[in-house]
Amino acid sequence: MTGSHDGNGTHEEPSRVRGHRPAHGEPLLDRAFRVLACFGPDTPVLSLTALAARAHLPKATALRIARKLTEHGALERTARGHYTIGLRVLEIASAAPRGHGLRVVALPYLHDLWHATRQHVQLVVRERLECVLVERISAPDAQRVMYRVGGRMPLHATTPGLVLLAFAPTQEQEDFLAAERPADEDNPIGTPDALRSRLAAIRRDRYAVYSRPQWDTLMTGVAAPVLDRHQNVIAATSVITPSEQSEPTAHIPAVVAVARAITRAMATAP
CATH class of the missing domain: 1.10.10.10 (Winged helix-like DNA-binding domain superfamily/Winged helix DNA-binding domain)
Incomplete structure (x- = not known):
């Protein structure tokens, strides 16, 4: 042939x-x-x-x-x-403004957040119905987490993903809610209405707190949105910590402050 x-x-x-x-x-x-x-x-x-x-x-x-x-x-x-x-x-890839360019602007502030928390600090962007981990800074003895830099993460089952989903266009949120995806005991999805209520609360509070098991440890994340000069949400920054080591909500002020600092820096970035 x-x-x-x-x-x-x-x-x-x-x-x-x-x-x-x-x-x-x-x-x-x-x-x-x-x-x-x-x-x-x-x-x-x-x-x-x-x-x-x-x-x-x-x-x-x-x-x-x-x-x-x-x-x-x-x-x-x-x-x-x-x-x-x-x-x-x-x-x-280094020329991607939503990856390397955003990372360059955000990195000094992520280091400040890491010094304040000594936990996993992350910078995440949305890519359609998933999100991508752009940067992570971790302490040498920090509890192991699932996702790697450059790897994709679920929107509904990660704290920065929930923030990015909450501020996504309405039609894209509905597309996500309409899609079928498996649930398990460690990663409950809940009903579309329950997720809508969670997303509305995130938009109101301007941050998210979410806990889920990773490996053998319950991990809790705190995340807040990063905006561009046009006030569009382009990323989320977060802290991931073992729930038993500290009160995760104590990190909310620091995470929100760093997200706002990156937002201000993005407004004047080239």
């Missing part, structure tokens, strides 16, 4: 290779991002076989995409011939 050519003049692999079937007509760019998304904290290095399997691509297609990404510096080859994320990705 011979392959065909797509509209861009690139050679397409047969529709089935080694049991994989790529999505019909899926753009090459979509497949390239799918390859990049295979890498993570637990999979920083992947062989071509593993990369193809995780991306659900024929091995020949995965090889072609990996070679092109390597050529542009988005992937790098290890001494064993495996693949890992390249520095070009970091270089591009």
